[in-house]
Amino acid sequence: MMVYQTKTFARWAKKAGLQDTELYVAAQEVAAGRVEAKLGGNVYKKRVALPGGGKSGGSRTLIAIMKGKHSFYLYGFEKSERSxxxxxxxxxxxxxxxVWLSMPAAGLKAALRAGEIKEVKQDE
Structure with missing residues (x-):
């Protein structure tokens, strides 16, 4: 399964100190059904630990997933900033x-080239 993050999410994740490896693992957990909340429309809430902390007080991410195909991190926030x-x-x-989940492969490639999305790599 390919894992992507939107440009906006990538900026937030970098500022929060989240690494691709953590995001990749969390996306795999969502694909396996381990989520904090099913929000509808293939959107899920998933906790991701911030550096030096645990998941419960860390960050919340909203990820859209099409099981077996790809997922997109759309939004993130720190629990301390908002509930x-x-x-x-x-x-x-x-x-x-x-829109992202229904985009054909050619559209995803164009979005990657344009910097609208970024691939989340397992080992970075």
Missing amino acids: NIKTNELSTLKSVAK
């Missing part, structure tokens, strides 16, 4: 998820 996302934000993220 959850708003209903209208979730609605927008579900729409974004639908």
